[in-house]
Amino acid sequence: MTNSPIPVLIVSNMTKQGSDSTIKPAFLGAIDLIEIPSGSISLSIKVIEQQLLQIVLIASRAKVNSYKPVKPLSHKKTLHKKAVERETTIVTMGTSTGGPGALQEVFTQLPADLDAPLVIVQHMPKGFTKSLAERLNKSCLLQVKEAEHGEELKNGTAYITPGGYHIQVMSDVRGHLYFNLDESAPLQGHRPALDRLLVSLAVLEKVQTISVVMTGMGADGRRGLQELKRKHPQTYSIVESEESCIVFGMPYAIIEAELADEVIPLSGIGSSIIKALRSKRGKKNG
Numbered sequence: 058m059t060n061s062p063i064p065v066l067i068v069s070n071m072t073k074q075g076s077d078s079t080i081k082p083a084f085l086g087a088i089d090l091i092e093i094p095s096g097s098i099s100l101s102i103k104v105i106e107q108q109l110l111q112i113v114l115i116a117s118r119a120k121v122n123s124y125k126p127v128k129p130l131s132h133k134k135t136l137h138k139k140a141v142e143r144e145t146t147i148v149t150m151g152t153s154t155g156g157p158g159a160l161q162e163v164f165t166q167l168p169a170d171l172d173a174p175l176v177i178v179q180h181m182p183k184g185f186t187k188s189l190a191e192r193l194n195k196s197c198l199l200q201v202k203e204a205e206h207g208e209e210l211k212n213g214t215a216y217i218t219p220g221g222y223h224i225q226v227m228s229d230v231r232g233h234l235y236f237n238l239d240e241s242a243p244l245q246g247h248r249p250a251l252d253r254l255l256v257s258l259a260v261l262e263k264v265q266t267i268s269v270v271m272t273g274m275g276a277d278g279r280r281g282l283q284e285l286k287r288k289h290p291q292t293y294s295i296v297e298s299e300e301s302c303i304v305f306g307m308p309y310a311i312i313e314a315e316l317a318d319e320v321i322p323l324s325g326i327g328s329s330i331i332k333a334l335r336s337k338r339g340k341k342n343g
Contacts, residue, residue, distance in 0.1 A: 058086035058124035064116040068093060068109070077188040083157035084192060086124040088116060088303050092182035115154065115274050119303050127161055129195040134169065138200075140209040143232045143263040146173045146337050147210070148330055151251035153180040153273025155303030157189060159323055163271075164197035164215060166327020171199065173267070173334055175215040176226065178251040180273065183221030190217040206238040218249040225257035226264070234264070247277050251307075255281025259288040267333045269326060271297040276310035286316060293333045294318045295326060 058065070065086060069079045070093040083090060089112055093105060141147075152159055156179045181189065187203045193215070194201035204216035204224060216236070218224040223244075225237040237257075244250035251270070255278065258266050266285060270278050286292050294317050299305045301323040311317050321329055 058121075060123070062086060062121040062123050064088055064119045064121050066091060066112060066116055076185045077191070080157070080185055080188040080192060083189070084127075084161065086121065086158065088119055088121065089154045090181060090185065092185075112154075112274075115304060115306075119154070121303060122301075127165065127196050130197070133195075133198065135200070138211040138213055140211055140233045141174060142234065143228055143261065145234070145263075146265040146267060146334060147226065147234075147258065148173050148175045148267045148269065148334075149251070149254055149258070150175060150177045150269045150271065151179075151254075151273070151278045151307060152177075152271040153275065153277070153304070153307060155272040156180070157193075159271045159297070159303075161193055161196055162323055163269075163326050163330075164193055164199055164201065167197065167199055167330065169198035169200075169213055171213045171331075171334070172338065174210040174212055175199070176204070176210075176218070176224065176254060177215060178218050178224065178249045178254055178277075180247055180249070180277070181220045183219070186217050186220045193217070204236050204238070206236060208236050210234045210236070218254070221248060223249050223253040225253060226261065227257070228261055228264075234261075245275065245277055247275070250281075251278040252281035255285045259285045265289065265291060265337055267293045267295065267330060267337070269295045269297075269330065270307050270311050271323065271326070272302040272304055272308070274304045274306035276307065278307055279310045279314050279316070282311060282316050283314065291337075293337070295329050295333070296320045297326065298322050 067090045190203045201215045222238040296308045296317040
């Protein structure tokens with residue numbers, strides 16, 4: 058993958074105990090993970106036949122860059138972080154095919170004391186996102202963890218939505234923001250779905266959002282962002298450009314709907330998030 062990169066798909070029926078070894082290839086350049094239902098491979102692979110064929114066709118056209126290893130941090134400070142309240146800014150990130158590598162690159166661009174929580178929807182099967190969060194946590198200054206039901210949001214923390222669950226941001230009677238996780242029906246075949254997260258933020262009156270959409274197939278995020286911008290026109294939308302996308306599906310859907318405020322390569326997304334946060338903080342203080 059360093060010298061002759063090609064699209065690689067991981068097809069696995071690994072259990073949760075083997076999830077870390079299954080996630081590892083995603084950080085070595087593999088572009089997607091497909092889970093086979095447990096049981097005999099010869100029987101259960103028929104269940105995902107159409108999904109697998111579709112992903113293979115998309116993967117054959119995917120743009121794969123040379124693998125660049127990221128060294129894990131030798132030590133990492135744990136900062137004390139307060140729960141955020143209604144009048145705050147939340148950064149959302151949505152990604153699918155090629156997402157783990159894209160998330161890793163963006164996270165390494167962000168400081169530990171980032172003045173916002175990040176809520177990430179990565180299309181991934183149930184049981185693998187905890188290992189994804191743990192690996193990302195070892196490669197950046199941010200605190201990265203799998204989101205938990207009822208957990209309060211904190212600045213400088215990136216929350217990975219658990220596979221198999223939708224995530225919503227809610228406000229309690231004190232004005233603190235917390236997560237609601239549920240297993241309701243998939244949206245456009247996705248659970249978690251970025252649309253569900255963005256629609257939940259549209260309901261919160263005083264919360265501002267910086268929406269980031271990166272590499273992935275499909276159009277998850279378009280409907281949610283339309284609703285979010287309708288309720289909160291000040292929502293800022295950052296989209297990964299085609300030149301760095303492994304699959305230019307989700308970003309293209311946002312651009313086509315004229316919802317993108319900024320279209321930039323992956324290498325500039327971290328600095329763009331920081332700049333957008335400073336701008337929103339300046340307007341609030343002003």
